[in-house]
Amino acid sequence: MTRRVTVALATGGVDRSYDVVVGHGVRSSVGEVVAGIGAVRRVAIVTQEGIPFSSAAALGLDAVQVSRHVIGDGEDHKTFDTVARLCREFVAAGLTRGDAVVAVGGGMVTDVAGFAAASYHRGIAVVHVPTTLLGMVDAAIGGKTGANLPEGKNLVGAFWQPAGVVCDLDALATLSERELRCGRGEMAKYHFLTGDDLQSMDLADRVARCVEIKAEVVASDERESGRRALLNYGHTLAHALEIASDHSIAHGEAHGEAVAIGLVFAARLAERLGRIDAERVQAHVQVVDGEYALSSAIPHVAGADELVALMARDKKAVDGLTFVLDGPQGVEVVVGVDGTVVRDLLAELLPA
Ligand code: GLY
Secondary structure, eight states: OOEEEEEOOOGGGOOOOEEEEEETTGGGGHHHHHHHHSSOOEEEEEEOTTOTTOSTTTTTOTTSEEEEEEOOSSGGGOSHHHHHHHHHHHHHTTOOTTOEEEEEESHHHHHHHHHHHHHGGGOOEEEEEEOSHHIIIIITSSOEEEEEETTEEEEEEEEOOOSEEEEEGGGGGGSOHHHHHHHHHHHHHHHHHSOOOGGGSOHHHHHHHHHHHHHHHHHHOTTOSSGGGGGGTTHHHHHHHHHHHTTTTTTGGGHHHHHHHHHHHHHHHHHHTTSSOHHHHHHHHIIIIIITOOOOOOOOSSOHHHHHHHHHHOTTOSSSEEEEEOOTTSSEEEEEEOHHHHHHHHHHHSOO
16 A cells, blocks of 8 residues: 655745655656656656666656766765766756756665755755665655765755655665664654554554654754754764764664664663653663664763763754753753763763
8 A cells, every 4th residue: 555645844835745655666656756846857866876766667757858877885975076976967967957856765865866956056856765764764754965074974965855755665675684773773763752653553554654753743843943853862872973983883874773772872861860760761672672673782982971072062962962852741852961960871871
């Protein structure tokens, strides 16, 4: 069964709503999404080597001229240089303002291709075709695009909403166990953003429900001036672990694993601050270590002081340490968390 979720965006009096299609074998509906954009004559498919469903025929793009643009694998390619190269290739392919980009791949591809689409001719349409679990439940939804700087991840980018997102669940059969684990790390956060029993759902319903939760949050706060920050549940420690470990945990494909660790840490911190009880912490452990077979153990990639310093530098930190924490009113953004409490808890949890 195909599920369709609308991301309802109507701020500024302009309806920029779009649909996310979720199901097995839905890849050929990309052609219909492109046809719905208007008079698109040329489509630039941006992808990587080895990504499934990235041909014009598989995507149902027979009615338009298609060019293909392959970018490198890994975070090292998530750069301004890649964005510039793509834009130059779009010129060579003859793309005009009325044409479109179709991004087929994981979060790195949709982030970079989305940023190129946002920049080229000051913005042309983009359709995302996420082929990883992480891309389907998070990266491809909500219009965040970007690239890394040597100083940090995703420090440049734009909010650029796609014209549509097509999640073909058949792509998940081609993923490595590690890629699936990473997707499950991001998926785990949705268990705590609503009271939904995601554990009782099959994969297709679960992906569609995660998309619905994200769509609802994005529709309420597109530019992250408040509520959208809830989607960063688990990310404060995750980002610090990613930076501290450089490539050994985390960059790119392992991001979801770091988020899983961050979720359980956030629950333990919420308990330490008296916001939730031990049973609720256990619910986090059960989802992360049990349901999703991830690890919540914090690896010793840095000491507690260094991790606290890295968390204080997080670009979402507005006033000292900022965490997304569970509590009596549910998950919410908490500013000004006492760094000493965080450091002491980390010191207890880090392996000796
Ligand atoms: N990945 C978090 C967000 O899209 O806001």
